[in-house]
Amino acid sequence: MEAHKEKILAVCNEVCKGTLMETLDIEYVDVGENFLVAKMPVTPKVYQPDGVLHGGASVALAESVGSAASYIFLDAQKFMIRGLEISANHTKSVRDGFVYAKASMIHKGRTTQLWEIKITNEEGALVSNCKLTTISLPKG
Template identity: 25%
Template sequence: MPNLPSLDQLNALGTGRLPGLIGIRFTHAERGLLRSEFTVRPELLAPNGFLHAASVVALADTTCGYGTRMLLPEAANGFTTIELKSNHLATAREGTVTCEARAVHAGRTTQVWDAEVRGPDGKVLALFRCTQAVLYSKG
């Protein structure tokens, strides 16, 4: 199996893209388990002053997606999200929001990942699950 990317390499992937714009930082990476975070700032809030649900989903989906990359079969050339679901249980207005994503299934054609997003006080803000389709070149 190929070597795991370093945290610096993972964080660099988001530069100039949505993860970088949101400020997602990876803090832990191993096969099947990733942790990430971002600092709440006004741009990530909804007009009502609470953390926008899309910010939470972006954190969870990015963390699961980077994990998916790390578990792709050797012959695969990529993946795409085919389904995601999130249950939002609480919110945050400031501080650091964290995410822990775990592989539930890492097969040849699909991967399923679960993530928990937590607020600065450790309270669960959202539960997230996504299914990724593993892509192969035709030929």
């Protein structure tokens, strides 16, 4: 994995051009044997009206990193990955800086996968704890 780390991150970032991930300035920054990390800047673009990170932006970040992790860790040549369900518990407000989302696989089934995505601030404090279920659908 280490030898391919930069290539994997480059591919993940390249396919985001022209998508919601580009709109939200999400960038994939780290990958390991069983995780993927993305970061997103907290700016007025992702605020709710009272000037803090919108929970919906956090959920978009979580689903983006969880789905990208599915793409990396499953056979994307044979399967399309789709999100089935996502839930989020928001625990801390953020006004500026970056948030980081780390997707880790909890369950890797033949058809469905379960991901835990922890979103933290720059100090490492938990901002949101999310759970994503994805499905692998055969291509063709």
